[in-house]
Amino acid sequence: MKKEELFLNDIRGIIDAARAHAVRSVDFCRVQMYWQLGRRIFEEEQQGKERADYGSYLIKNLAKQLEPDYGSGFSVRQLSFCRQFYRLYPIENALRSQLNWTQYRTLIQIPDVDKREYYELEAVNNAWTARELERQINSQLYERLLLSNDKEAVLAVARKERMPQSPQEIIKDPMYLEFLGLKPQATYYEKDLESAIITHLQHFLLELGQGFTFVARQKRILLEDDEFFADLVFYNRLLKCFVVVELKTGKLTHQDLGQLQMYVNYYDRVEKMADENPTVGILLCTSKNDTAVKMALPEDNKTILAREYKLYLPSQTQLIDEVNSVREMMEHKSHAQNLD
Numbered sequence: 001m002k003k004e005e006l007f008l009n010d011i012r013g014i015i016d017a018a019r020a021h022a023v024r025s026v027d028f029c030r031v032q033m034y035w036q037l038g039r040r041i042f043e044e045e046q047q048g049k050e051r052a053d054y055g056s057y058l059i060k061n062l063a064k065q066l067e068p069d070y071g072s073g074f075s076v077r078q079l080s081f082c083r084q085f086y087r088l089y090p091i092e093n094a095l096r097s098q099l100n101w102t103q104y105r106t107l108i109q110i111p112d113v114d115k116r117e118y119y120e121l122e123a124v125n126n127a128w129t130a131r132e133l134e135r136q137i138n139s140q141l142y143e144r145l146l147l148s149n150d151k152e153a154v155l156a157v158a159r160k161e162r163m164p165q166s167p168q169e170i171i172k173d174p175m176y177l178e179f180l181g182l183k184p185q186a187t188y189y190e191k192d193l194e195s196a197i198i199t200h201l202q203h204f205l206l207e208l209g210q211g212f213t214f215v216a217r218q219k220r221i222l223l224e225d226d227e228f229f230a231d232l233v234f235y236n237r238l239l240k241c242f243v244v245v246e247l248k249t250g251k252l253t254h255q256d257l258g259q260l261q262m263y264v265n266y267y268d269r270v271e272k273m274a275d276e277n278p279t280v281g282i283l284l285c286t287s288k289n290d291t292a293v294k295m296a297l298p299e300d301n302k303t304i305l306a307r308e309y310k311l312y313l314p315s316q317t318q319l320i321d322e323v324n325s326v327r328e329m330m331e332h333k334s335h336a337q338n339l340d
Contacts, residue, residue, distance in 0.1 A: 027100040034078075034101055038086030041079060059083070084108050088116075099123060102130040106137065114155060115142050121158040125210075132206065138313050139207075144172035157210075164238050167280045167305055170209035174308040175284065179203040182311050190247050194218075194231055197247075211238035219244075221266050230263045241277040242267045248285040252306055254296040256283055261304060278302075284309050 045058055059079045066074035088108050089095060099107075103123055110116040119142065123133045145154050148168040156162045157169060164170050180196040182188055197204045198217060205212045215233040222228075232245040244263045248256055260281040267279040281304045293306045 024097070028095075028097045030101045031095060031099070031104060032092070034082045034104075035086055035089065035092055035095060037079065038082035038084070041083045042086050045083070081105050081108065096120070096124055098127070100130060103128075103133050106130065106134055110137070114151060118142050118155060118158050125158065125160070126206070135313075139176040140314060141172065144174070145169070147173065164210070166302065167239060167243075167282075170211070170236070170238065171280075171282060171305060171307065172207075172209065173305075174310050175207055176310050176313055177204070177207065178311060178313050179207075180311065188249060190231070190249050193247050193249060197232065205234075208234070208243075209236075211236045212243070213237065215242070221263065223266075228259075228263070233267075236280070239277060239280065240275075242271060242279045243282060244279060245282045245284060248283065250286060252283060252285040252288040252293065254292065256285070257293065257296045257304065257306070264303060280305065282307055 063076040085108050179200050212234045215235050219230040219233045230244050231247045234243040236243055246260045260283050264279045264281040283306045288306045
């Protein structure tokens, strides 16, 4: 690259960085403004606390006077969000400059304190956009992780108080791949699924979990005179291991598990360095028999994971059912621990 081009790139970098910083500053000023509005509304509301309907009257009257001058950003709904925002985040210094108002407005609609904290932390840790935060909530990321993990362990990882100790702490089940644009009812092949994943690799890495980097597609493995090809290979810097992903557009079979085990063994014996952890294998399929999976794998298996994938996000009914299922599971665990 010529000296003039390097100079121009440096100048462009300075301008782009300054613009990005300016946008973030404006976004956070907006967050602070809405927080201050929420505090002032709450304080005024408390003066009329003897009247149960005073808060509703106050906000409606305020919106009626503000909207003509300042626009829809000061509607009844928005001012109600401001009040709720202050009540859930009463300490101004605790507000996160990395999050904008759209993200905070999404967060304050989560009633569960731990769940809200988890998404707040992960949005900051992974630099999620407002759209990505909404998608992760709609795809039940928190609930999916709780299905195979302790709640405190999930929160500890999000708080960066500990590193993940096992693949189960990162890799969800099921995985939602609606961003691939493949229709569930249409006939498609494994090569179509693989090509769609490569096209949407950034989204797929986010869905896989924290710490993943792409290594190879159709990795050629030569064993004597036989050639084999592993669909996708990744590396996880948190788990410090290779991750081999095999794709299946049908129900999982024990032959699929055997093939994946061979790829995992190859990486452990040929590719893995001495200071790295054992390779993890993930078999992505449309459906699986959990009992058959357990029977096909050793009892002490910790590295071969069978995961279902869905080509659509769950409906509201499915989401509610899943949340209730997780809640019942956590209550059962807590009851069992109390008995011990």
